[in-house]
Amino acid sequence: MSTDPFIRFRDVSKEFPRPDGSGTFLAVDRLSFEIARGEIVAVLGKTGCGKSTMFNLLAGLIEPTSGMVDVTGHDPFREFAYFRGKIGIVFQNDRLMPWRSALDNVLLGLQILDADKMEAEATARGWLTRLGLAGHESDYPHALSGGMRQRVSIARAFAVEPEILLCDEPFSSLDEMTARDLRSEFTRLVKQNGKTAVFITHHINEALEIGDRVMVFHRPARIAYEARMDQTSGEAERRNVQDRILEVLSLERSVDAPQV
Protein backbone atom coordinates (compact mmCIF):
# COMPACT_ATOMS: atom_id res chain seq x y z
CA MET A 1 0.00 0.00 0.00
CA SER A 2 1.39 3.41 -1.00
CA THR A 3 1.46 6.08 1.72
CA ASP A 4 0.94 8.96 -0.75
CA PRO A 5 -2.47 10.54 -0.23
CA PHE A 6 -4.85 9.23 -2.86
CA ILE A 7 -7.91 10.94 -1.42
CA ARG A 8 -7.60 14.17 0.51
CA PHE A 9 -10.21 16.24 2.35
CA ARG A 10 -8.88 19.57 3.52
CA ASP A 11 -11.06 21.72 5.80
CA VAL A 12 -14.16 20.62 3.94
CA SER A 13 -17.47 22.04 5.15
CA LYS A 14 -20.93 21.55 3.75
CA GLU A 15 -24.04 23.52 4.66
CA PHE A 16 -27.57 22.84 3.48
CA PRO A 17 -30.55 25.16 3.55
CA ARG A 18 -33.15 24.00 6.06
CA PRO A 19 -36.31 22.66 4.41
CA ASP A 20 -38.45 25.21 6.33
CA GLY A 21 -36.27 28.06 5.00
CA SER A 22 -35.01 29.06 8.46
CA GLY A 23 -31.32 29.41 7.60
CA THR A 24 -28.87 26.55 7.05
CA PHE A 25 -27.53 23.59 8.95
CA LEU A 26 -23.95 22.38 8.94
CA ALA A 27 -23.57 18.73 7.87
CA VAL A 28 -19.77 18.64 7.55
CA ASP A 29 -17.50 20.84 9.64
CA ARG A 30 -13.93 21.53 8.43
CA LEU A 31 -13.33 17.85 7.84
CA SER A 32 -9.77 16.87 7.00
CA PHE A 33 -8.32 13.43 6.33
CA GLU A 34 -6.16 11.57 3.88
CA ILE A 35 -6.50 8.07 2.45
CA ALA A 36 -3.60 6.24 0.81
CA ARG A 37 -3.86 4.17 -2.37
CA GLY A 38 -5.01 0.63 -1.61
CA GLU A 39 -6.29 1.50 1.85
CA ILE A 40 -9.70 0.45 3.14
CA VAL A 41 -11.17 3.03 5.47
CA ALA A 42 -14.30 2.30 7.47
CA VAL A 43 -16.31 5.33 8.55
CA LEU A 44 -18.48 4.96 11.64
CA GLY A 45 -20.96 7.35 13.13
CA LYS A 46 -24.45 7.75 14.44
CA THR A 47 -27.45 8.49 12.24
CA GLY A 48 -27.36 12.06 10.98
CA CYS A 49 -23.66 12.62 11.66
CA GLY A 50 -22.89 13.54 8.03
CA LYS A 51 -21.39 10.25 6.83
CA SER A 52 -23.55 10.21 3.71
CA THR A 53 -22.82 13.88 3.00
CA MET A 54 -19.10 13.08 3.14
CA PHE A 55 -19.83 10.14 0.83
CA ASN A 56 -21.62 12.36 -1.69
CA LEU A 57 -18.83 14.95 -1.54
CA LEU A 58 -16.28 12.22 -2.23
CA ALA A 59 -18.37 10.83 -5.09
CA GLY A 60 -18.58 14.32 -6.58
CA LEU A 61 -22.37 14.31 -6.42
CA ILE A 62 -22.48 17.53 -4.35
CA GLU A 63 -20.15 20.54 -4.05
CA PRO A 64 -18.48 21.53 -0.75
CA THR A 65 -19.44 24.90 0.71
CA SER A 66 -15.78 25.47 1.56
CA GLY A 67 -12.53 23.51 1.64
CA MET A 68 -11.06 21.14 -0.91
CA VAL A 69 -11.86 17.60 -1.93
CA ASP A 70 -9.01 16.07 -3.92
CA VAL A 71 -9.11 12.61 -5.45
CA THR A 72 -5.97 11.58 -7.37
CA GLY A 73 -5.21 15.28 -7.86
CA HIS A 74 -8.63 16.10 -9.28
CA ASP A 75 -11.82 17.68 -7.98
CA PRO A 76 -14.59 15.03 -8.19
CA PHE A 77 -17.37 17.62 -8.41
CA ARG A 78 -15.87 20.08 -10.90
CA GLU A 79 -14.16 17.41 -13.00
CA PHE A 80 -17.25 15.20 -13.12
CA ALA A 81 -16.48 13.62 -16.50
CA TYR A 82 -12.84 12.86 -15.54
CA PHE A 83 -14.05 10.35 -12.97
CA ARG A 84 -16.09 8.29 -15.44
CA GLY A 85 -15.29 4.69 -14.55
CA LYS A 86 -12.86 5.67 -11.79
CA ILE A 87 -15.31 5.54 -8.88
CA GLY A 88 -17.55 2.56 -8.19
CA ILE A 89 -20.36 2.82 -5.68
CA VAL A 90 -22.15 0.10 -3.74
CA PHE A 91 -25.28 1.53 -2.14
CA GLN A 92 -27.21 0.52 0.97
CA ASN A 93 -29.96 -1.01 -1.16
CA ASP A 94 -29.02 -2.84 -4.34
CA ARG A 95 -30.53 -0.27 -6.73
CA LEU A 96 -30.86 -2.79 -9.55
CA MET A 97 -32.87 -1.74 -12.58
CA PRO A 98 -35.92 -4.03 -12.47
CA TRP A 99 -36.21 -4.12 -16.28
CA ARG A 100 -32.64 -5.44 -16.69
CA SER A 101 -31.51 -9.00 -16.08
CA ALA A 102 -28.66 -9.65 -13.62
CA LEU A 103 -26.18 -9.63 -16.52
CA ASP A 104 -27.59 -6.42 -18.00
CA ASN A 105 -27.43 -4.73 -14.61
CA VAL A 106 -23.74 -5.58 -14.31
CA LEU A 107 -23.27 -4.35 -17.89
CA LEU A 108 -24.79 -0.95 -17.10
CA GLY A 109 -21.57 0.84 -16.11
CA LEU A 110 -19.64 -0.73 -19.00
CA GLN A 111 -22.33 0.41 -21.45
CA ILE A 112 -22.15 3.94 -20.05
CA LEU A 113 -18.36 3.79 -20.54
CA ASP A 114 -18.89 2.65 -24.17
CA ALA A 115 -16.87 -0.53 -23.58
CA ASP A 116 -16.58 -3.06 -26.42
CA LYS A 117 -19.78 -5.13 -26.37
CA MET A 118 -18.14 -8.58 -26.44
CA GLU A 119 -15.49 -7.68 -23.88
CA ALA A 120 -18.06 -6.01 -21.65
CA GLU A 121 -20.25 -9.10 -21.65
CA ALA A 122 -17.28 -11.36 -20.87
CA THR A 123 -16.29 -9.04 -18.00
CA ALA A 124 -19.83 -8.93 -16.61
CA ARG A 125 -20.21 -12.71 -16.82
CA GLY A 126 -16.82 -13.12 -15.14
CA TRP A 127 -17.85 -10.92 -12.20
CA LEU A 128 -21.16 -12.71 -11.78
CA THR A 129 -19.29 -16.03 -11.70
CA ARG A 130 -16.76 -14.70 -9.16
CA LEU A 131 -19.63 -13.65 -6.94
CA GLY A 132 -21.32 -17.04 -7.17
CA LEU A 133 -24.08 -16.04 -9.56
CA ALA A 134 -23.21 -18.21 -12.56
CA GLY A 135 -26.46 -19.53 -14.00
CA HIS A 136 -28.43 -16.48 -12.85
CA GLU A 137 -27.33 -14.16 -15.67
CA SER A 138 -30.78 -14.04 -17.25
CA ASP A 139 -32.72 -13.70 -14.00
CA TYR A 140 -34.55 -10.45 -13.36
CA PRO A 141 -34.00 -8.80 -9.94
CA HIS A 142 -37.41 -9.85 -8.60
CA ALA A 143 -36.37 -13.49 -9.01
CA LEU A 144 -33.20 -13.04 -6.88
CA SER A 145 -32.85 -13.07 -3.09
CA GLY A 146 -31.67 -9.97 -1.19
CA GLY A 147 -28.14 -11.36 -0.90
CA MET A 148 -27.99 -12.27 -4.58
CA ARG A 149 -29.21 -8.82 -5.57
CA GLN A 150 -26.53 -7.17 -3.45
CA ARG A 151 -23.93 -9.45 -5.08
CA VAL A 152 -25.12 -8.21 -8.48
CA SER A 153 -24.69 -4.62 -7.31
CA ILE A 154 -21.17 -5.41 -6.07
CA ALA A 155 -20.40 -7.02 -9.45
CA ARG A 156 -21.76 -3.89 -11.16
CA ALA A 157 -19.41 -1.67 -9.12
CA PHE A 158 -16.35 -3.89 -9.70
CA ALA A 159 -17.04 -4.51 -13.40
CA VAL A 160 -15.96 -1.00 -14.45
CA GLU A 161 -12.57 -1.58 -12.77
CA PRO A 162 -12.82 1.55 -10.60
CA GLU A 163 -9.80 2.88 -8.74
CA ILE A 164 -11.95 3.80 -5.78
CA LEU A 165 -14.86 1.95 -4.24
CA LEU A 166 -17.37 3.81 -2.13
CA CYS A 167 -19.75 1.71 -0.06
CA ASP A 168 -22.68 3.15 1.87
CA GLU A 169 -23.78 0.52 4.41
CA PRO A 170 -24.07 -2.07 1.64
CA PHE A 171 -24.86 -5.03 3.87
CA SER A 172 -27.11 -3.37 6.44
CA SER A 173 -30.35 -4.62 4.88
CA LEU A 174 -29.20 -8.26 4.75
CA ASP A 175 -29.49 -10.98 7.35
CA GLU A 176 -26.38 -11.49 9.52
CA MET A 177 -25.24 -14.75 7.84
CA THR A 178 -25.49 -13.33 4.32
CA ALA A 179 -23.92 -10.04 5.42
CA ARG A 180 -20.97 -11.91 6.99
CA ASP A 181 -20.34 -13.94 3.84
CA LEU A 182 -20.56 -10.92 1.59
CA ARG A 183 -18.34 -8.86 3.92
CA SER A 184 -15.48 -11.33 3.73
CA GLU A 185 -15.96 -11.76 0.00
CA PHE A 186 -15.98 -8.00 -0.49
CA THR A 187 -12.82 -7.48 1.57
CA ARG A 188 -11.06 -10.25 -0.38
CA LEU A 189 -12.04 -8.70 -3.72
CA VAL A 190 -10.93 -5.21 -2.67
CA LYS A 191 -7.55 -6.50 -1.48
CA GLN A 192 -7.05 -8.82 -4.45
CA ASN A 193 -7.77 -6.05 -6.93
CA GLY A 194 -5.78 -3.38 -5.10
CA LYS A 195 -8.71 -0.99 -4.76
CA THR A 196 -8.97 1.96 -2.44
CA ALA A 197 -12.23 1.75 -0.53
CA VAL A 198 -14.27 3.96 1.77
CA PHE A 199 -16.82 1.91 3.66
CA ILE A 200 -19.58 3.62 5.60
CA THR A 201 -21.24 1.61 8.33
CA HIS A 202 -22.88 2.00 11.70
CA HIS A 203 -21.83 -1.47 12.90
CA ILE A 204 -18.65 -1.35 14.98
CA ASN A 205 -17.76 -4.99 14.31
CA GLU A 206 -18.20 -4.54 10.58
CA ALA A 207 -15.92 -1.48 10.63
CA LEU A 208 -13.25 -3.36 12.61
CA GLU A 209 -13.49 -6.37 10.33
CA ILE A 210 -13.27 -4.52 7.03
CA GLY A 211 -11.19 -1.40 7.64
CA ASP A 212 -7.44 -1.00 7.61
CA ARG A 213 -8.36 2.16 9.42
CA VAL A 214 -11.51 3.20 11.25
CA MET A 215 -12.67 6.80 11.45
CA VAL A 216 -15.44 7.71 13.89
CA PHE A 217 -17.46 10.82 13.05
CA HIS A 218 -19.15 13.27 15.35
CA ARG A 219 -21.94 15.55 14.24
CA PRO A 220 -21.47 17.71 12.19
CA ALA A 221 -19.09 15.40 10.33
CA ARG A 222 -15.59 15.66 11.75
CA ILE A 223 -13.24 13.00 13.03
CA ALA A 224 -13.78 12.25 16.72
CA TYR A 225 -11.58 9.17 16.84
CA GLU A 226 -9.33 7.26 14.47
CA ALA A 227 -7.61 3.87 14.81
CA ARG A 228 -5.39 1.81 12.51
CA MET A 229 -6.64 -1.77 12.45
CA ASP A 230 -3.84 -3.14 10.27
CA GLN A 231 -1.43 -2.42 13.13
CA THR A 232 -3.78 -3.77 15.78
CA SER A 233 -2.73 -7.36 16.20
CA GLY A 234 -4.02 -8.81 19.46
CA GLU A 235 -7.56 -9.47 20.60
CA ALA A 236 -7.04 -7.29 23.68
CA GLU A 237 -5.85 -4.40 21.53
CA ARG A 238 -8.87 -4.84 19.26
CA ARG A 239 -11.19 -4.85 22.24
CA ASN A 240 -9.60 -1.61 23.45
CA VAL A 241 -10.35 0.03 20.11
CA GLN A 242 -13.90 -1.26 20.27
CA ASP A 243 -14.39 0.14 23.78
CA ARG A 244 -12.92 3.48 22.79
CA ILE A 245 -15.26 3.70 19.78
CA LEU A 246 -18.24 2.89 21.99
CA GLU A 247 -17.14 5.57 24.44
CA VAL A 248 -16.80 8.17 21.68
CA LEU A 249 -20.16 7.30 20.17
CA SER A 250 -21.93 7.33 23.52
CA LEU A 251 -20.82 10.93 24.07
CA GLU A 252 -23.20 12.01 21.37
CA ARG A 253 -26.91 11.39 21.10
CA SER A 254 -28.47 10.47 17.76
CA VAL A 255 -30.27 13.19 15.91
CA ASP A 256 -32.53 13.15 12.94
CA ALA A 257 -30.83 15.45 10.50
CA PRO A 258 -33.05 17.19 7.95
CA GLN A 259 -33.26 15.12 4.76
CA VAL A 260 -31.31 16.61 1.86
Place this chain on the structure above:
Amino acid sequence: MIRNRRLRQAFQAAVSTAVLLAAWQFASYFFPHYLFPPVQAIFWRTVQIFIDIPLLIEVLATAARIFGGLFGAFLLGCVLAVVIGRSPFIESYFTPVLVFLQGIPALSWVVIAIIWFHGIEFRILFIMVMTTLPAFTFQILDAYRSMSKDLFEMTMSFRPSAWTLFRVLIVPTIVPGILTAWKVNLGNASRVVVVAELVGATGGVGYQLLLQQQLFDLAGALAWTLVLVLFVLVVQSALVAIEAWALRYRPVSERAA
Protein backbone atom coordinates in the same frame (compact mmCIF):
# COMPACT_ATOMS: atom_id res chain seq x y z
CA MET B 1 -66.43 -25.36 -14.74
CA ILE B 2 -63.59 -24.06 -16.94
CA ARG B 3 -60.39 -23.87 -14.90
CA ASN B 4 -58.23 -22.04 -17.44
CA ARG B 5 -58.75 -18.32 -16.78
CA ARG B 6 -58.35 -17.21 -20.41
CA LEU B 7 -60.67 -19.92 -21.70
CA ARG B 8 -63.24 -19.06 -19.06
CA GLN B 9 -63.10 -15.34 -19.99
CA ALA B 10 -63.46 -16.19 -23.70
CA PHE B 11 -66.45 -18.41 -22.93
CA GLN B 12 -68.10 -15.69 -20.82
CA ALA B 13 -67.55 -13.09 -23.57
CA ALA B 14 -68.98 -15.47 -26.19
CA VAL B 15 -72.08 -16.16 -24.06
CA SER B 16 -72.82 -12.46 -23.40
CA THR B 17 -72.30 -11.61 -27.11
CA ALA B 18 -74.59 -14.48 -28.17
CA VAL B 19 -77.31 -13.29 -25.76
CA LEU B 20 -77.05 -9.73 -27.10
CA LEU B 21 -77.23 -10.93 -30.72
CA ALA B 22 -80.19 -13.21 -29.94
CA ALA B 23 -82.06 -10.34 -28.25
CA TRP B 24 -81.38 -8.09 -31.24
CA GLN B 25 -82.49 -10.77 -33.69
CA PHE B 26 -85.62 -11.35 -31.61
CA ALA B 27 -86.43 -7.61 -31.70
CA SER B 28 -85.94 -7.59 -35.49
CA TYR B 29 -88.91 -9.98 -35.83
CA PHE B 30 -91.26 -7.51 -34.13
CA PHE B 31 -89.94 -4.10 -35.26
CA PRO B 32 -89.45 -2.62 -38.75
CA HIS B 33 -86.00 -3.41 -40.20
CA TYR B 34 -85.03 0.27 -40.43
CA LEU B 35 -85.18 0.26 -36.60
CA PHE B 36 -83.83 -3.25 -35.86
CA PRO B 37 -82.17 -4.77 -38.95
CA PRO B 38 -81.55 -8.55 -38.72
CA VAL B 39 -78.15 -9.65 -37.42
CA GLN B 40 -77.27 -11.35 -40.72
CA ALA B 41 -77.91 -8.09 -42.63
CA ILE B 42 -75.50 -6.21 -40.34
CA PHE B 43 -72.98 -9.05 -40.64
CA TRP B 44 -72.98 -9.03 -44.48
CA ARG B 45 -72.75 -5.24 -44.60
CA THR B 46 -69.72 -5.49 -42.32
CA VAL B 47 -68.12 -8.16 -44.50
CA GLN B 48 -68.78 -5.99 -47.55
CA ILE B 49 -66.78 -3.14 -46.01
CA PHE B 50 -63.77 -5.44 -45.67
CA ILE B 51 -63.95 -6.96 -49.17
CA ASP B 52 -64.92 -3.85 -51.14
CA ILE B 53 -61.64 -1.99 -51.77
CA PRO B 54 -63.09 1.57 -51.94
CA LEU B 55 -64.94 0.96 -48.64
CA LEU B 56 -61.84 -0.54 -47.05
CA ILE B 57 -59.91 2.57 -48.11
CA GLU B 58 -62.44 4.64 -46.13
CA VAL B 59 -61.60 2.55 -43.04
CA LEU B 60 -57.87 2.89 -43.65
CA ALA B 61 -58.26 6.67 -44.03
CA THR B 62 -59.87 6.85 -40.59
CA ALA B 63 -57.17 4.57 -39.14
CA ALA B 64 -54.45 6.79 -40.64
CA ARG B 65 -56.12 9.87 -39.14
CA ILE B 66 -56.30 8.22 -35.71
CA PHE B 67 -52.63 7.18 -35.83
CA GLY B 68 -51.52 10.51 -37.30
CA GLY B 69 -53.31 12.44 -34.57
CA LEU B 70 -52.08 10.17 -31.80
CA PHE B 71 -48.46 10.28 -33.02
CA GLY B 72 -48.59 14.07 -33.31
CA ALA B 73 -50.05 14.44 -29.81
CA PHE B 74 -47.62 11.85 -28.43
CA LEU B 75 -44.52 13.56 -29.82
CA LEU B 76 -45.69 16.99 -28.71
CA GLY B 77 -46.73 15.54 -25.34
CA CYS B 78 -43.27 13.98 -24.83
CA VAL B 79 -41.55 17.32 -25.51
CA LEU B 80 -43.95 19.22 -23.24
CA ALA B 81 -43.68 16.61 -20.46
CA VAL B 82 -39.86 16.74 -20.49
CA VAL B 83 -39.82 20.56 -20.58
CA ILE B 84 -42.39 20.82 -17.77
CA GLY B 85 -40.72 18.03 -15.79
CA ARG B 86 -37.35 19.82 -15.88
CA SER B 87 -38.56 23.29 -14.95
CA PRO B 88 -41.02 24.15 -12.17
CA PHE B 89 -41.08 27.69 -13.63
CA ILE B 90 -42.34 26.45 -17.01
CA GLU B 91 -44.70 24.05 -15.26
CA SER B 92 -46.42 26.88 -13.42
CA TYR B 93 -47.23 28.56 -16.75
CA PHE B 94 -48.00 25.49 -18.93
CA THR B 95 -50.07 23.35 -16.56
CA PRO B 96 -53.05 25.76 -16.23
CA VAL B 97 -53.19 26.05 -20.05
CA LEU B 98 -53.21 22.27 -20.47
CA VAL B 99 -55.87 21.89 -17.78
CA PHE B 100 -57.95 24.52 -19.62
CA LEU B 101 -57.46 22.73 -22.97
CA GLN B 102 -58.52 19.46 -21.38
CA GLY B 103 -61.89 21.01 -20.54
CA ILE B 104 -62.71 22.01 -24.14
CA PRO B 105 -65.18 19.56 -25.75
CA ALA B 106 -64.12 17.79 -28.96
CA LEU B 107 -67.03 19.36 -30.83
CA SER B 108 -65.76 22.86 -29.96
CA TRP B 109 -62.40 21.96 -31.50
CA VAL B 110 -64.25 20.79 -34.62
CA VAL B 111 -65.94 24.19 -34.97
CA ILE B 112 -62.68 26.05 -34.28
CA ALA B 113 -60.79 23.89 -36.82
CA ILE B 114 -63.43 24.47 -39.52
CA ILE B 115 -63.27 28.24 -39.00
CA TRP B 116 -59.45 28.40 -38.77
CA PHE B 117 -58.27 25.97 -41.43
CA HIS B 118 -59.17 25.03 -45.00
CA GLY B 119 -57.54 21.62 -45.57
CA ILE B 120 -59.69 18.71 -44.36
CA GLU B 121 -56.76 16.55 -43.29
CA PHE B 122 -55.09 19.37 -41.39
CA ARG B 123 -58.38 20.16 -39.66
CA ILE B 124 -58.75 16.57 -38.47
CA LEU B 125 -55.09 16.36 -37.40
CA PHE B 126 -55.51 19.59 -35.43
CA ILE B 127 -58.67 18.31 -33.71
CA MET B 128 -57.03 14.96 -32.86
CA VAL B 129 -53.89 16.59 -31.47
CA MET B 130 -55.73 19.19 -29.41
CA THR B 131 -58.10 16.67 -27.83
CA THR B 132 -55.45 14.09 -26.90
CA LEU B 133 -52.44 16.34 -26.16
CA PRO B 134 -53.25 17.21 -22.50
CA ALA B 135 -53.81 13.56 -21.56
CA PHE B 136 -50.57 12.45 -23.27
CA THR B 137 -48.61 15.25 -21.60
CA PHE B 138 -49.93 14.60 -18.10
CA GLN B 139 -49.52 10.82 -18.35
CA ILE B 140 -45.94 11.03 -19.65
CA LEU B 141 -45.14 13.71 -17.05
CA ASP B 142 -46.45 11.44 -14.28
CA ALA B 143 -44.32 8.57 -15.61
CA TYR B 144 -41.24 10.85 -15.77
CA ARG B 145 -41.83 12.05 -12.22
CA SER B 146 -42.21 8.53 -10.91
CA MET B 147 -38.56 7.87 -11.85
CA SER B 148 -36.74 6.41 -8.84
CA LYS B 149 -34.33 8.86 -7.17
CA ASP B 150 -32.23 5.87 -6.08
CA LEU B 151 -31.85 4.62 -9.64
CA PHE B 152 -31.10 8.15 -10.83
CA GLU B 153 -28.28 8.54 -8.28
CA MET B 154 -26.94 5.08 -9.08
CA THR B 155 -26.89 5.80 -12.81
CA MET B 156 -25.31 9.23 -12.24
CA SER B 157 -22.54 7.56 -10.23
CA PHE B 158 -21.28 6.15 -13.56
CA ARG B 159 -21.32 9.70 -14.97
CA PRO B 160 -23.33 9.13 -18.15
CA SER B 161 -23.87 11.70 -20.90
CA ALA B 162 -27.35 13.26 -21.09
CA TRP B 163 -28.23 11.03 -24.07
CA THR B 164 -27.05 7.84 -22.30
CA LEU B 165 -29.01 8.79 -19.17
CA PHE B 166 -32.11 9.25 -21.35
CA ARG B 167 -31.53 5.91 -23.08
CA VAL B 168 -30.66 3.70 -20.10
CA LEU B 169 -32.88 5.21 -17.41
CA ILE B 170 -35.51 7.68 -18.55
CA VAL B 171 -36.92 5.70 -21.51
CA PRO B 172 -37.37 2.40 -19.60
CA THR B 173 -38.90 4.35 -16.70
CA ILE B 174 -41.56 6.08 -18.80
CA VAL B 175 -42.41 3.15 -21.11
CA PRO B 176 -45.24 1.78 -18.88
CA GLY B 177 -46.76 5.28 -18.67
CA ILE B 178 -46.48 5.73 -22.44
CA LEU B 179 -48.25 2.43 -23.11
CA THR B 180 -51.06 3.34 -20.70
CA ALA B 181 -51.38 6.75 -22.36
CA TRP B 182 -51.69 5.10 -25.79
CA LYS B 183 -54.32 2.67 -24.58
CA VAL B 184 -56.42 5.43 -22.98
CA ASN B 185 -56.04 7.88 -25.86
CA LEU B 186 -56.79 5.32 -28.56
CA GLY B 187 -60.40 5.03 -27.34
CA ASN B 188 -60.71 8.83 -27.10
CA ALA B 189 -59.18 9.32 -30.54
CA SER B 190 -61.52 6.83 -32.23
CA ARG B 191 -64.54 8.71 -30.83
CA VAL B 192 -63.16 12.14 -31.72
CA VAL B 193 -62.17 11.18 -35.27
CA VAL B 194 -65.72 10.04 -36.03
CA VAL B 195 -67.11 13.38 -34.83
CA ALA B 196 -64.49 15.28 -36.86
CA GLU B 197 -65.22 13.24 -40.02
CA LEU B 198 -68.95 13.48 -39.50
CA VAL B 199 -68.82 17.26 -39.48
CA GLY B 200 -65.88 18.22 -41.58
CA ALA B 201 -64.70 15.41 -43.92
CA THR B 202 -65.64 13.90 -47.28
CA GLY B 203 -64.38 10.41 -46.46
CA GLY B 204 -63.71 8.00 -43.62
CA VAL B 205 -65.91 6.11 -41.17
CA GLY B 206 -67.48 9.29 -39.76
CA TYR B 207 -68.45 10.48 -43.25
CA GLN B 208 -69.91 7.03 -44.04
CA LEU B 209 -71.96 7.19 -40.85
CA LEU B 210 -73.32 10.55 -42.00
CA LEU B 211 -74.32 8.95 -45.35
CA GLN B 212 -76.07 6.06 -43.59
CA GLN B 213 -77.97 8.56 -41.43
CA GLN B 214 -79.10 10.45 -44.57
CA LEU B 215 -80.19 7.11 -46.16
CA PHE B 216 -81.88 6.04 -42.91
CA ASP B 217 -79.88 2.79 -43.17
CA LEU B 218 -79.28 1.45 -39.65
CA ALA B 219 -77.66 -1.80 -40.88
CA GLY B 220 -75.01 0.29 -42.67
CA ALA B 221 -74.53 2.59 -39.67
CA LEU B 222 -74.08 -0.39 -37.36
CA ALA B 223 -71.70 -2.09 -39.81
CA TRP B 224 -69.44 1.02 -39.95
CA THR B 225 -69.61 1.34 -36.17
CA LEU B 226 -68.69 -2.32 -35.82
CA VAL B 227 -65.68 -1.86 -38.11
CA LEU B 228 -64.44 1.02 -35.98
CA VAL B 229 -64.93 -0.98 -32.78
CA LEU B 230 -63.05 -3.93 -34.33
CA PHE B 231 -60.22 -1.61 -35.33
CA VAL B 232 -59.92 -0.27 -31.76
CA LEU B 233 -60.02 -3.81 -30.32
CA VAL B 234 -57.29 -5.02 -32.70
CA VAL B 235 -55.01 -2.06 -31.90
CA GLN B 236 -55.74 -2.43 -28.16
CA SER B 237 -54.74 -6.11 -28.39
CA ALA B 238 -51.53 -5.14 -30.18
CA LEU B 239 -50.80 -2.59 -27.43
CA VAL B 240 -51.47 -5.19 -24.73
CA ALA B 241 -49.07 -7.60 -26.51
CA ILE B 242 -46.39 -4.87 -26.73
CA GLU B 243 -46.96 -4.06 -23.05
CA ALA B 244 -46.62 -7.71 -22.06
CA TRP B 245 -43.34 -7.90 -23.97
CA ALA B 246 -41.97 -4.57 -22.67
CA LEU B 247 -42.92 -5.32 -19.05
CA ARG B 248 -41.94 -9.00 -19.11
CA TYR B 249 -39.44 -8.31 -16.32
CA ARG B 250 -42.25 -7.75 -13.81
CA PRO B 251 -43.19 -10.64 -11.53
CA VAL B 252 -46.41 -12.34 -12.65
CA SER B 253 -48.22 -11.05 -9.53
CA GLU B 254 -47.54 -7.41 -10.54
CA ARG B 255 -48.71 -7.75 -14.14
CA ALA B 256 -52.08 -6.49 -15.31
CA ALA B 257 -54.62 -9.27 -15.72
